[in-house]
Amino acid sequence: xxxxxxxxxxxxxxxxxxxxxxxxxxxxxxxLSAELVEHLFLPAFRNTALADLGDAAxxxxxxxRLAFSTDSFVVRPLFFPGGSIGDxxxxxxxxxxxxxGARPLFLSAxxxxxxxxxxxxxxxxVECMAAAARNAGVAIATxxxxxVEKGHGDGCYINTAGIGVRIDxxxxxPSLARPGDAIxxxxxxxxxxxxxxxVREGLEFETVIESDCAPLHEMTAAIFQAAxxxxxxxxxxxxxxxxxxxxxxxxxSKVGIAIDxxxxxxxxxxxxxxxxxxxxxxxxxxxxxxxxxxxxxxAPMVLEVMRRHPKGRDAAIVGRVTAExxxxxxxxxxxxxxxxxxxxxxxxxxxxx
Amino acid sequence: xxxxxxxxxxxxARKLADEICHTVTRPWKIMEVCGGQTHSIIRHGIDQLxxxxxxxxxxxxxxxxxxPLELIxxxxxxxxxxNVIFCSFGDMLRVPGSEKDLFRVKSEGGDVRIVYSPxxxxxxxxxxxxxxxxxFGVGFETTAPANAMAVHLAKKEGLRNFSVLVSHVLVxxxxxxxxxxxxxxVQAFLxxxxxxxxxxxxxxxxxxxxxxxxxxxxxxEPLDLLEGIRRAVRQLEAGRAEVENAYARVVTFExxxxxxxxxxxxxxxxDRAWRGxxxxxxxxxxxxPAYREFxxxxxxxxxxIHTHESPLCRAGDVLRGAIKPTDCSAFGKECDPRHPLxxxxxxxxxxxxxxxxxxxxxxxxxxxxx
Amino acid sequence: MCLAVPGRVEEIYEGFGSRMAxxxxxxxxxxxxxxxxxxxxxxxxxxxxxxxxxxxxxxxEAKLTLDTFRELGMLDEEFATEEQHFERAAASxxxxxxxxxxxTEK
Numbered sequence: 004x005x006x007x008x009x010x011x012x013x014x015x016x017x018x019x020x021x022x023x024x025x026x027x028x029x030x031x032x033x034x035l036s037a038e039l040v041e042h043l044f045l046p047a048f049r050n051t052a053l054a055d056l057g058d059a060a061x062x063x064x065x066x067x068r069l070a071f072s073t074d075s076f077v078v079r080p081l082f083f084p085g086g087s088i089g090d091x092x093x094x095x096x097x098x099x100x101x102x103x104g105a106r107p108l109f110l111s112a113x114x115x116x117x118x119x120x121x122x123x124x125x126x127x128x129v130e131c132m133a134a135a136a137r138n139a140g141v142a143i144a145t146x147x148x149x150x151v152e153k154g155h156g157d158g159c160y161i162n163t164a165g166i167g168v169r170i171d172x173x174x175x176x177p178s179l180a181r182p183g184d185a186i187x188x189x190x191x192x193x194x195x196x197x198x199x200x201x202v203r204e205g206l207e208f209e210t211v212i213e214s215d216c217a218p219l220h221e222m223t224a225a226i227f228q229a230a231x232x233x234x235x236x237x238x239x240x241x242x243x244x245x246x247x248x249x250x251x252x253x254x255x256s257k258v259g260i261a262i263d264x265x266x267x268x269x270x271x272x273x274x275x276x277x278x279x280x281x282x283x284x285x286x287x288x289x290x291x292x293x294x295x296x297x298x299x300x301x302a303p304m305v306l307e308v309m310r311r312h313p314k315g316r317d318a319a320i321v322g323r324v325t326a327e328x329x330x331x332x333x334x335x336x337x338x339x340x341x342x343x344x345x346x347x348x349x350x351x352x353x354x355x356x
Numbered sequence: 357x358x359x360x361x362x363x364x365x366x367x368x369a370r371k372l373a374d375e376i377c378h379t380v381t382r383p384w385k386i387m388e389v390c391g392g393q394t395h396s397i398i399r400h401g402i403d404q405l406x407x408x409x410x411x412x413x414x415x416x417x418x419x420x421x422x423x424p425l426e427l428i429x430x431x432x433x434x435x436x437x438x439n440v441i442f443c444s445f446g447d448m449l450r451v452p453g454s455e456k457d458l459f460r461v462k463s464e465g466g467d468v469r470i471v472y473s474p475x476x477x478x479x480x481x482x483x484x485x486x487x488x489x490x491x492f493g494v495g496f497e498t499t500a501p502a503n504a505m506a507v508h509l510a511k512k513e514g515l516r517n518f519s520v521l522v523s524h525v526l527v528x529x530x531x532x533x534x535x536x537x538x539x540x541x542v543q544a545f546l547x548x549x550x551x552x553x554x555x556x557x558x559x560x561x562x563x564x565x566x567x568x569x570x571x572x573x574x575x576x577e578p579l580d581l582l583e584g585i586r587r588a589v590r591q592l593e594a595g596r597a598e599v600e601n602a603y604a605r606v607v608t609f610e611x612x613x614x615x616x617x618x619x620x621x622x623x624x625x626x627d628r629a630w631r632g633x634x635x636x637x638x639x640x641x642x643x644x645p646a647y648r649e650f651x652x653x654x655x656x657x658x659x660x661i662h663t664h665e666s667p668l669c670r671a672g673d674v675l676r677g678a679i680k681p682t683d684c685s686a687f688g689k690e691c692d693p694r695h696p697l698x699x700x701x702x703x704x705x706x707x708x709x710x711x712x713x714x715x716x717x718x719x720x721x722x723x724x725x726x
Numbered sequence: 727m728c729l730a731v732p733g734r735v736e737e738i739y740e741g742f743g744s745r746m747a748x749x750x751x752x753x754x755x756x757x758x759x760x761x762x763x764x765x766x767x768x769x770x771x772x773x774x775x776x777x778x779x780x781x782x783x784x785x786x787e788a789k790l791t792l793d794t795f796r797e798l799g800m801l802d803e804e805f806a807t808e809e810q811h812f813e814r815a816a817a818s819x820x821x822x823x824x825x826x827x828x829x830t831e832k
Contacts, residue, residue, distance in 0.1 A: 204472065206754055206755075206756060207748075207754075207755040207756065207757075208753065208754050208755065209750060209753050209754070209755050210753050265366075271752060271753055272752065272753035272754060274357075274752070275357045275751050275752030275753050275754045276753075276754045278357060278360065278731060278751070278752070279731050279751050279754055279756070281704055281729050331715070333715075336366075336399075336400050336401045337364055337365075337366040337369075337400065337578075338366050338369045338370065338400050338401055338402065338405060338578055339366055339369075339370060339405075340400065340401020340402065340404035340405055341401055341404065342398070342399065342400075342401050342714045342715060343714060343715020343716070343717075344715065345712070345713065345714075345715045345717075348692060348693045348694040357731070357732065357733075357751055357752030358732065358734070358752065358771065359732035359771055359783055359788060360731065360732055360752070361752075362792055363792075365795075368795045368796065368798070371795070371798045372795065372798065375798060392729060445776075472776065472777060473759075473776045473777025473778070474776065474777075475742065475759065475777055476777075498730065498775055498780065499775065499776060501762055501778060501780060502759075502775065502776045502777065502778045505744075505759065505761060505778065509742065509743065509744075512743065513743075550730045550773070550775060550780070553730075553773060553780050553781040554780055554781075579795060583791075583795070604784065604787040604790075604791065605783050605784050605785070605787040605788040605791060606773050606781045606783060606784075607781070612762055612763075612780060612781060614761065614762050614763075614764060615762045615780065618762075704729070
């Protein structure tokens, strides 16, 4: 990521150089707004739907059920080890669509910027989004920018909404977990939350902990292709971590979930950081992980599929669904005793995504 | 993490638990003093490995929980003052006062900051010379050296805008108060390992002798706790009442001399009211005359404080070990970490918080067979 | 707050008018005040609470404790019957102990 925006590949960057920071006019719908679109968003996002610049984007989607998702991003700080608000904004919505059994196609991007926000930072964020979109195979087809007075925003907030088309023959949902199903996690938990912590709390990490922010659409597609109807539920555990996601599934499906703590994949430095701060990795946010609930017989195959993907090398089977203690998630501790992992009350760490 | 992970070994833990099971022939009640120990026990499920005749009683080792409600209200009033930057440790944020908590004060415009170390508060005072920086100095003897150093540095540098709201409590008087209570059933103590790393354990032999109780200095990881319990049980079965150190890699008999020296300069012993228990004589520390100018209670005269305890809250009974959190009718209903009635439900060392956060609202029986 | 964690002293220097150190807690490095452990040197381990080192870890004691733990039950192992060895190997780690005074059944 360049420190100063590289405008060399863009058409006519000159007008932008006159304004090193965002001003109210950039959100006003007039000349300044148009220049921002023409000289920043369009060149970065580069697609025909956007280039038409209509009030709405007109896109072609294959036939089938549409999946539709939205998310807003208010993370602090905007740039952190392993990513930025831009990466989260694209991958977050891509992943919500992917774990819903859809192929992500198009995104919208709404920006709320604070007067005085450095244009260089906006350009960095936009470049991140463009790269993430290309990587995820989606087009940012429409967008909007508003500017609020200084002191009334926090630099930059982003909302993205996304549409995708449901893969044929996939029936999944949080209420479809069944006793006997296996629970898999695609890799190390807690990386994103601790990456944010590391820059907030001024913790120097010898090994830098990077956010795991990544698109999971290829992994999910491969899982659905290999296991089909054996996949009952799939979620991406963001805020609230794995613990919250498992509780949601347990409650929606009216089943119990039994987890083996020793099987949970946690990086050593993340565990250390959690020990230091008195946090539990099970509640720490992720931005590039998925939880899959699959028929027990299909679990080894799904594990194999996950591990073949670069983002799934550390995937593991971490537990199973049970008819006992419906609605509760129970973990077997390292000592062989049991403890409940309850739904977390309140925010362990605010403004995480 | 070295010297942490090894002491969580599951196989060794079960061996220690086996030893305990083979030693126990009668019912016993052992109190772990420190809230950190309570949390570790519940988190790892250590009590599930023990025979049912061996009961662990949770002690008052939660300094936030035993801070008088009146002082909490005073802290909230100070935090709400304009021009004050109020600093405290993270888990103080949701401790309920009579009307509100620090989180509410913050949302109403109070400048409330979470700090990891009291030195962070001193830094804030250096960087904000026009503001009054107040640090909420709550803790047992473990935290006192850090707070003492903060005040000492402030005095050395002449930081006029720094002050501390002191709520320091001492462990040995608490043990005495528990043993002196007519309702007491505790037969042995696991002393707080990190308190002892500062103070040593020279204060305990007279207590062990006077009250005929084994006192074992114990750490916090599963193996440390099980070893502490094992030694206590061995003494109880043999009819002994001695002081043992089961945390020898960290604790020595004399304790930390440099820390004790600064403590004796910065603090002096005073009577203290323990919330839910009452006044325990000579059980707390306040700033000594040489450092009294940094006392936030004297610096900020806040008035109009109306203190009233929630009638439903039974934190006091929990702190004395008279009931378990799940025995309280409000547990998990009117009282949870989002809407706590008392400090024990939100402090990182509160027993109610441990029970709630590790899901002890299902019965032990259900849990064992899950 | 009694949350205190063990870490390795990596670097010692002066700061805040006191002896300070960079301490490594299993990969996480934080600045710590060494005012209360004046004798500690680089490479040694210490217990840290709210940014202050409050005790030096006696590594010999730590080793002794762990060795004692590991030897626990070894005498039992030596004299156990072949059947008992097989049983132990076959069983998944039990949470319950096998004394009759224990609460949970196997």
